[in-house]
Amino acid sequence: xxxxxxxxxxxxxxxxxxxxxxxxxxxxxxxxxxxxxxxxxxxxxxxxxxxxxxxxxxxxxxxxxxxxxxxxxxxxxxxxxxxxxxxxxxxxxxxxxxxxxxxxxxxxxxxxxxxxxxxxxxxxxxxxxxxxxxxxxxxxxxxxxxxxxxxxxxxxxxxxxxxxxxxxxxxxxxxxxxxxxxxxxxxxxxxxxxxxxxxxxxxxxxxxxxxxxxxxxxxxxxxxxxxxxxxxxxxxxxxxxxxxxxxxxxxxxxxxxxxxxxxxxxxxxxxxxxxxxxxxxxxxxxxxxxxxxxxxxxxxxxxxxxxxxxxxxxxxxxxxxxxxxxxxxxxxxxxxxxxxxxxxxxxxxxxxxxxxxxxxxxxxxxxxxxxxxxxxxxxxxxxxxxxxxxxxxxxxxxxxxxxxxxxxxxxxxxxxxxxxxxxxxxxxxxxxxxxxxxxxxxxxxxxxxxxxxxxxxxxxxxxxxxxxxxxxxxxxxxxx
Ligand SMILES: [Fe+2]
Numbered sequence: 001x002x003x004x005x006x007x008x009x010x011x012x013x014x015x016x017x018x019x020x021x022x023x024x025x026x027x028x029x030x031x032x033x034x035x036x037x038x039x040x041x042x043x044x045x046x047x048x049x050x051x052x053x054x055x056x057x058x059x060x061x062x063x064x065x066x067x068x069x070x071x072x073x074x075x076x077x078x079x080x081x082x083x084x085x086x087x088x089x090x091x092x093x094x095x096x097x098x099x100x101x102x103x104x105x106x107x108x109x110x111x112x113x114x115x116x117x118x119x120x121x122x123x124x125x126x127x128x129x130x131x132x133x134x135x136x137x138x139x140x141x142x143x144x145x146x147x148x149x150x151x152x153x154x155x156x157x158x159x160x161x162x163x164x165x166x167x168x169x170x171x172x173x174x175x176x177x178x179x180x181x182x183x184x185x186x187x188x189x190x191x192x193x194x195x196x197x198x199x200x201x202x203x204x205x206x207x208x209x210x211x212x213x214x215x216x217x218x219x220x221x222x223x224x225x226x227x228x229x230x231x232x233x234x235x236x237x238x239x240x241x242x243x244x245x246x247x248x249x250x251x252x253x254x255x256x257x258x259x260x261x262x263x264x265x266x267x268x269x270x271x272x273x274x275x276x277x278x279x280x281x282x283x284x285x286x287x288x289x290x291x292x293x294x295x296x297x298x299x300x301x302x303x304x305x306x307x308x309x310x311x312x313x314x315x316x317x318x319x320x321x322x323x324x325x326x327x328x329x330x331x332x333x334x335x336x337x338x339x340x341x342x343x344x345x346x347x348x349x350x351x352x353x354x355x356x357x358x359x360x361x362x363x364x365x366x367x368x369x370x371x372x373x374x375x376x377x378x379x380x381x382x383x384x385x386x387x388x389x390x391x392x393x394x395x396x397x398x399x400x401x402x403x404x405x406x407x408x409x410x411x412x413x414x415x416x417x418x419x420x421x422x423x424x425x426x427x428x429x430x431x432x433x434x435x436x437x438x439x440x441x442x443x444x445x446x447x448x449x450x451x452x453x454x455x456x457x458x459x460x461x462x463x464x465x466x467x468x469x470x471x472x473x474x475x476x477x478x479x480x
Pocket of ligand 1: 174175224290291470471
């Protein structure tokens with residue numbers, strides 16, 4: 001696979017800048033450029049995280065996954081918004097600062113050739129998502145332990161093992177699910193010793209991590225997200241598997257090239273009971289996806305909404321796009337919101353595309369995680385193969401769509417913030433960051449979740465840009 005790696009961000013067709021340009025500075029200020037009216041009941045903190053820098057010492061990171069994690073924090077109240085950003089002080093970040101050399105990443109190799117890369121696992125960049133639990137902020141990276149940060153100052157305290165419960169590499173995925181009924185957090189981590197397996201966890205409100213189950217999997221592969229219902233953790237294990245480990249282990253090729261998409265292997269759906277009972281496996285046709293919107297039980301069926309992607313070009317083509325993220329968006333935002341109906345009795349799996357949109361980063365009202373949802377919220381690319389330029393609310397019961405589109409700009413994952421004065425599904429706001437290449441500034445936008453097409457009710461423009469973020473969390477302020 002050939003990968004061209006520019007040493008600086010090239011121009012994009014949509015404007016003069018890339019939404020992935022690095023932001024090396026750390027800021028701390030009151031936002032003074034606010035348009036519209038922040039809703040009177042919108043009080044809370046929005047965290048966003050993603051790779052913050054894609055080069056160091058003149059050396060580029062060569063994959064969209066490989067930038068050091070940078071957290072943005074927006075403290076929101078009706079009369080003000082405060083912004084702060086900090087890099088996560090991972091071991092990798094500190095070493096890169098000292099050496100001015102890039103970390104070993106998913107595709108980025110350490111300087112020094114095979115000898116410098118042999119038997120080296122990608123470094124924990126803590127750049128993928130966050131979890132706010134019991135007023136502690138954790139930054140997440142699926143191949144290793146979380147990092148624990150002060151949720152207000154964003155000071156990094158260190159990596160977190162939950163009193164030793166996360167052993168060895170301590171993988172703790174970037175997509176934990178919070179049960180809104182219990183406050184428990186469910187998550188998983190991949191392990192490969194002594195054989196490939198998924199370790200399932202429950203983090204209780206006292207921050208104790210419990211092992212819910214360990215599920216052997218037939219082949220070590222890429223498992224980025226999972227679903228949670230009232231009874232199960234649900235894994236949709238597509239056929240993106242490790243097939244070429246030797247040249248990677250010898251340091252000759254990057255980690256991302258160990259993977260292959262093998263549709264002939266099909267997809268294995270694993271239902272792991274939350275109470276620790278025996279897991280159920282159901283085989284179905286191949287499926288390529290990264291993210292889950294939500295899941296729930298409906299009689300004998302387990303319903304899972306995911307964003308399915310076309311993988312006919314194989315993983316090499318996908319990975320090439322992800323390596324060339326500076327140049328073009330590629331297919332990353334061209335997924336299809338798809339409903340899987342998994343009959344636990346007959347083991348039949350029916351998949352239904354819910355619409356024709358090209359999208360990614362699906363969200364629902366977090367109060368409905370584990371139960372049936374009506375609305376899904378998407379970052380949509382109005383042009384397939386383009387950057388996401390729309391925030392779209394989809395009514396999954398009627399198919400109705402309502403979108404905010406900002407041509408030439410990019411948006412990211414929309415997070416739902418409930419309106420405490422107006423309860424009910426869908427009553428609240430969507431929070432997203434919009435990147436504007438025209439002035440290279442980013443802005444927090446607040447949309448009415450029921451009608452994003454009305455445009456932002458409030459816009460808070462930063463003094464600078466924030467590189468495209470992957471994920472985040474909104475934590476409503478507790479009433480006094
Ligand atoms: Fe993700």
